[in-house]
């Protein structure tokens with residue numbers, strides 16, 4: 001791998017320019033000029049604006065991640081719904097926002113439990129909304145199992161570590177198993193049928209198809225109250241379709257666009273984005289991990305939290321290591337177990353690595 005010293009690699013994701021030629025860019029122009037303040041949103045008159053202000057919603061951005069329940073109580077079902085929907089549309093497309101708006105928005109971050117207490121604390125309380133968490137590791141290390149578990153956990157009540165929402169699962173390796181969702185749900189005393197109906201599934205056949213699915217996910221997001229987006233695995237198609245150095249730039253460009261979309265959806269719907277990634281041999285790594293995640297620098301910059309999974313000598317037990325985190329100590333490790341029940345704590349006394 002060659003070091004990436006391009007300007008692009010040095011600026012944070014939010015500041016990256018959008019592809020002006022894309023259809024999306026046209027939509028962006030339209031929305032950016034459309035709603036500058038809360039009063040510009042359709043259905044918001046001075047009285048409604050005042051009510052929103054009292055609740056602390058002073059910007060269009062803050063309304064995008066607003067609690068629908070709270071707004072419904074004050075404004076009624078229809079108005080609350082249309083206001084939030086319009087605000088979200090704008091948020092999906094807006095590339096810049098003020099730092100004070102961004103701070104407000106970050107205060108709405110929530111977490112989904114993984115099912116294992118130690119893994120939750122490694123992640124600062126669970127998988128975070130409004131950002132991307134990447135699990136990478138070799139085949140069979142539990143990446144897809146964590147994804148399945150999260151699809152059920154996101155449906156749990158908030159007191160139990162869920163977000164009372166649904167999940168969107170984009171499967172690129174044909175490894176999604178509804179039976180497993182039902183099994184995990186049963187173990188959590190959830191109705192398996194209901195749990196399955198809250199997971200919206202799509203199999204991506206090519207990288208273009210994968211991008212198309214995400215580009216058209218917004219309507220599904222609101223329709224099913226999606227609070228978790230999974231892409232398992234993120235890179236597989238890109239890697240197999242774009243082979244060789246001469247195709248690398250195009251691949252990275254597409255991957256970047258895809259990740260931006262993912263990030264924007266995660267922000268607009270206050271959803272957690274979870275992606276999985278394969279590993280490749282790192283010949284330069286002598287003291288460090290002998291394998292690293294694929295995807296190059298674009299992914300490294302956009303993926304906010306990266307967790308490396310590996311097998312332990314004990315069957316069913318895996319080791320998770322926090323490799324990159326914007327706010328937590330990197331390098332910490334913990335154990336988790338994959339059982340019939342799903343992702344679990346490792347009982348004391350069995351912590352042999």
Ligand SMILES: Nc1ncnc2c1ncn2[C@@H]1O[C@H](COP(=O)(O)OP(=O)(O)O)[C@@H](O)[C@H]1O
Pocket residue numbers: 137138139140141142143144145146180183338339340341
């Ligand atoms: N229903 C189940 N009960 C117990 N273990 C399971 C079940 N389903 C999958 N596993 C275990 O999960 C592991 C595979 O994890 P997976 O998430 O598919 O790996 P990855 O996605 O990293 O390749 C295997 O060790 C398998 O035995």
Ligand SMILES: [Mg+2]
Pocket residue numbers: 143144145173175232
């Ligand atoms: Mg897998």
